[in-house]
Amino acid sequence: MRVTVIGSGEMGRGIALVFAQYGNDVILEDSIPAALERGSKYIKENLEKMVEKSIIKQEEKEKILGKIAYSSNFEDSAKSADLVVEAVPEVVELKQEIFSKLDKICKPDSILATNTSNIKISEITKNLSRKERVLGMHFFNPANRMKLVEIIRSEATSDANFEKAVKIGESIGKVPVRVLKDSPGFIVNRINAPDMLFFCSVIDKGIEKPEELDSYAKGQGLPMGPYELMDFVGLDTVVHSLDYYAVTISPEYNKCTSLRTLVKEGKLGKKSGKGFYDWSSGKASIPKTEPSEKVTIxxxxxxxxxxxxxxxxxxxxxxxxxxxxxxxxxxxxxxxxxxxxxxxxxxxxxxxxxxxxxxxxxxxxxxxxxxxxxxxxxxSTKAFALKEGAKPIARTDEKKEKIETSYSTLIVEKRDKHVARILLNRPRHNLINSDLLNDLENAIKEVWSDNEIRVLLITGKGETFSAGAELSQFIPGAFDFVEYSRKGERIFKLLQEIPKVVIAEIKGYALGGGFEMSLSADIRVSTPDAQMGLPEVTLGLIPAWSGSQRLARLIGNSRAQYMILTGKRITGEEAKNFGIVSEIFPKESIDEGALEMAETISMSTSPIAASLAKRLINRGADVAYDSGLEMEAMAAGILYGTEDMKEGISALLQKRKPSYQGK
Ligand SMILES: NC(=O)c1ccc[n+]([C@@H]2O[C@H](COP(=O)([O-])OP(=O)(O)OC[C@H]3O[C@@H](n4cnc5c(N)ncnc54)[C@H](O)[C@@H]3O)[C@@H](O)[C@H]2O)c1
The missing domain is CATH 1.10.1040.10 (N-(1-d-carboxylethyl)-l-norvaline Dehydrogenase; domain 2)
Structure with missing residues (x-):
């Protein structure tokens, strides 16, 4: 793809670099030649550092450098671009002028994106004739390293161009988030806007000094306190954003007297050497103070x-x-x-x-x-229902045999009449968070209430089952952690309780909470090289989604102690020797193999007999032997009157396959 970046400043140079790194032909354009020189220097230095750190090879560096051309000729740079990203200063008139020129000179099918931080796209496109191809691609600083890009649509942006921009974001290794409505500050800066108003008000009212709140914030694990961060960004930039929010969101953003005074005095933060703090040494010199707790996180x-x-x-x-x-x-x-x-x-x-x-x-x-x-x-909003461009949460395609329900973290597929499959579907190896637990609970209930389904198969979408719990999940206190453990225990137990056969298909990783989920299934199958384990003790935790109880019941005290106390991983083959896994399938065919197994069980076993047998095995393990035998006799008695039993025996005598009805 040919990409032209307009503006070789703080943002443009990083944007140009990341597009070139992913194989695009880039022109970095700036009206000031010295800015292009600075941009080129930045790009070279960044690539050199990447070579030093062995992230890329010298040849790759040369290749990337060869992908970037520098120019001060606006028209020549933009006319054959497939994508233009504008990164000139945050001045609406300047951006309007640039877009009105682009509108005239660019190819009709090119996408025109602005990297504006705050300005509504519709303001920038006010006088354009072809607004459907203009959208926001808001990168974060440094653009070549920060993963996020906000993709913003205006009312005029076409669906096709919006989705194309999302795909472009993915193609350069970013995580694109969809901003579905043109709104000042989009997502991140909008969330940050009232924070700034708050921090300004704290000092305006003399509630705390900047250093007191910054010292508290750093104690809470933030890399920089809010005032140090404002100094770093530039107080004029902050005031500029506040001015825009005062017009577009609320006139209250006009407050912030102390901050405005600093800007009037030329104290702009790091760039001018002075702001809330002295930056003459290149770093903020923050007076030592005790953290205050008048303002809390x-x-x-x-x-x-x-x-x-x-x-x-x-x-x-x-x-x-x-x-x-x-x-x-x-x-x-x-x-x-x-x-x-x-x-x-x-x-x-x-x-x-x-x-x-x-x-x-x-x-x-x-x-x-x-x-x-x-x-x-x-x-828990999953879609803005029935709005143009919104996707429905649940999708039922009558024409396909497969019926799907999409949750935000997993997919439930009804593969055929009797088999359902749950695919865990989260970034980074299907890490489990509270949302996934909630979705899993609902998905299990959905399968539970479908009387036709006899076998439930659980696995991960992609190459892995689940690498465990998301450790960055916010849990405020010890009691909340107790509740979070109980939540996992309760939801995983549903897999044991559901009156259907549950198979866990393990591939890639099944670690920590992911492994515990698989232990709650009735049968586990895996690839030979799948990695399983409970590393919790090595992190100062314990397996607390039932692993500490379930594993020993499954493989005996000695082996469970070994796995839990060492935190070591075992392979699928080793798990088979331990009795955790029942069948091994090659990596390339485990999805098909596990499904075939599920289908075979669903057709060849009576669903009533299977669900009673499952319950007997699970409950029998917790009661005295004689009580277990009593339960067994009762269950056999219940089965004796069923149509399924008659069908099973008739089929055997007639040498044909049974056709169970679950009656
Ligand atoms: N700096 C950040 O942290 C950051 C983060 C996200 C988004 N943004 C947004 O990105 C945009 C650019 O910000 P920046 O910090 O890179 O600005 P900057 O001032 O560092 O760079 C802007 C560049 O644009 C060039 N320029 C000005 N007018 C031009 C024209 N008519 N034609 C070609 N080039 C021109 C300037 O010479 C300069 O090199 C702004 O809209 C800003 O709000 C900035």
């Missing part, structure tokens, strides 16, 4: 949750996308959605009311859904 979370809820209410972005964007854009282990899920509606509402009252700021007032007690409901 929960105040900041409450404000961010509120803004996230507003974004969902306004149908700008879906909760999962917001969570992902904040995590990746702000380098955080979790975003506002997962924090909100760990709180009650009443808690969030109370905190926001208090903040709004004590700072006298309407922006902090709880959003409508929080006022109406609908926080949990809004957080």
């Amino acid at each position: 929960m105040d900041i979370f409450a404000i961010e949750i509120n803004e996230a809820v507003k974004l969902i209410e306004e149908e700008v972005a879906l909760p999962d996308e917001i969570e992902n964007a904040v995590k990746l854009g702000l380098n955080r282990p979790f975003g506002p959605i997962s924090v909100a899920k760990s709180m009650t509606n009443a808690e969030v509402k109370k905190m926001l009311e208090k903040l709004s009252e004590s700072y006298n700021i309407e922006v902090f007032k709880p959003a409508a859904s929080i006022v109406n007690g609908k926080l949990k409901e809004v957080l």
Whole structure:
């Protein structure tokens, strides 16, 4: 693809580099030749560092450098581009002028993207004739390293171009998040906007000094405190954004007196050597102080949750996308959605009311859904129903034999009448988080209530089962962790309780929580080289989604102690020797092999007999031998009256395959 980047500043140079790294032909254009020289130097230095660190080879460096041309000729640079990314300063008139020129000179099928941080796309495209090809591609600094790119559509952007831009984002190794509505600040900067207003108000009101709050924030694990970060970004840039939000979101963003005074005095932060702090040494010299706790991390979370809820209410972005964007854009282990899920509606509402009252700021007032007690409901939004371009959550394709229900973290497929398959479907080896547990619970119930389904197969979408629990999931305290463990135990136990045969198909990794999930199945099959294990003890934890109990019952105390106390992984072959896995399938054919096994069981066994047998085995292990025998006799008695038993014996005598009805 031919890509032209307009503006060789802080952002443009990184954007040009990442496109070239992924094999695109790039022209970096800037009206100022010195800016091109700086851009070229930055690109060379970055590639050299990558060679030093053995990330790329010298030949690759040369190849990437050969992919980038530098130019000050706007028209020549843009006319044959398939994609133009504009990265000139955040001035609406300048961007309008650039886009009106691009509109005239670019090929009709080229996509024109702006890297604006805040400005609505529709403002930039105001006077254009072909608005359907213009959209936002908002990269984060440094663009060649940060994984996030927000893809923003205006009302005029066509579906095809929007989806094409998402694919382009993926093709250069980024995680694109969809911003479905043109709204100031999009996702990450919008979530950050009331934070800035809050930090300004804290110092305007003399509640805390910058160093007190920064010292507290660093103690909470943030790499930089909020004032140090504003200094780093540039206080003029911050004020510029606040001015825009004052016009587009709320006039309250005009507050922030102390910050505006600093800018008027020319104290812009790092770039001018002085801001909230002195930067003359190149680093912020922050006065030593005790961290203050007048402002807490929960105040900041409450404000961010509120803004996230507003974004969902306004149908700008879906909760999962917001969570992902904040995590990746702000380098955080979790975003506002997962924090909100760990709180009650009443808690969030109370905190926001208090903040709004004590700072006298309407922006902090709880959003409508929080006022109406609908926080949990809004957080579980899976699609903006029936809007143009929105995808339905559940999809039933009558023409296909396979029926699918998509949850946000997994897919349930009804493969044929009697077999359902759950595919875990999360980034990074299907890590398990609270959302996945919730979806799994619902999916198991969905399968449970379908009387036709006899066998449930669970595996991961792609090459792996699950590498375990997502350790960055936000869990506020010890008691919450107890509850989180109970939640996993309870949901995995459903696999043991469901009156259907459950098969776990293990490939790639089944570690920690992923392995525990597979242990809750009735039968496990795997590839020879699959990696299984419970590494929790090596992380200062224990297997707490039933692994500490279930493994010993399955393979005996001695082997379970060995696996849990060493945290060592075993292969599929070793797991077969341990009695964990019943059958091994080659890597290339395990999906088909496991499905075939599920289909065979579903056709050759009576569903009533299989579900009673499963229950007997599981329950019998926990009761005295004689009680187990009694349960066995009763179950046999129940089966004796069934049509299935008659069919089974008739089929045997008539030398034909049985046809069970589950009656
Ligand atoms: N800096 C960040 O952290 C960051 C992050 C995300 C998005 N953005 C956005 O990216 C855009 C660029 O920001 P930046 O920080 O790279 O700015 P910058 O000031 O570092 O670079 C802008 C470049 O554009 C060039 N330029 C100006 N007018 C031009 C024209 N008419 N034709 C060609 N080149 C022209 C300038 O010479 C300069 O080299 C802005 O919209 C900004 O809001 C910035």
